[in-house]
Amino acid sequence: MIQLILFLLIGALLFACLIFLVWRSPRAEEGSAALVQARQALTALQTGLLPTELIGRIFAREDLEYVRSQAPEHVCLMFRRERKVVALAWAAQVRKEILSLMRFHLGSARFYARLSFRTELALALQFGGLLLACRALQMVLYIAGPYAAPRIVGLTVATAAQVCSISEQSLAFLNSARLGAALPSRPGGA
8 A cells, every 4th residue: 555655656746747847848948048149149240349340440550550650669569469469359259159140040040930941051151151261360360460361351241241131030030920929819800
């Protein structure tokens, strides 16, 4: 009799754990977190890292020429070192945000956004090219400084803008899909 009660208690406990695990729905929470991270990465890229004014100031050769014409050589060297640090930090941050968007697309967007195969392939190639361009830019910046590779900077920024555009469309679709799922349906069709 005691064994029967013990087995019934264990069975009830296992059943309660199963209900708890099903009810908790971790996939929805993970999907929401991934969506928030992707939105933050996209916003950081579009408003914080890719505006042309910022890029123009970080890689402005005119600043270097001005410092060369007005300051002693040791100040010019210090200026170049500081500008190199800023440019490297910018490239590392762009790469980090791109990786965040890429993780989102690999893990979540393909399940929700219903991107066509052609768009997914183009996006994958752009992510690969962008990550390669970011690494190349970081190497060139580290070796030769921020004024050595204006074409790589331009290519990186243009490709990042394209990826941001596609990601923005995916996120807009997801936001509207989740909003539609969250709105209660009214009885009577109105």
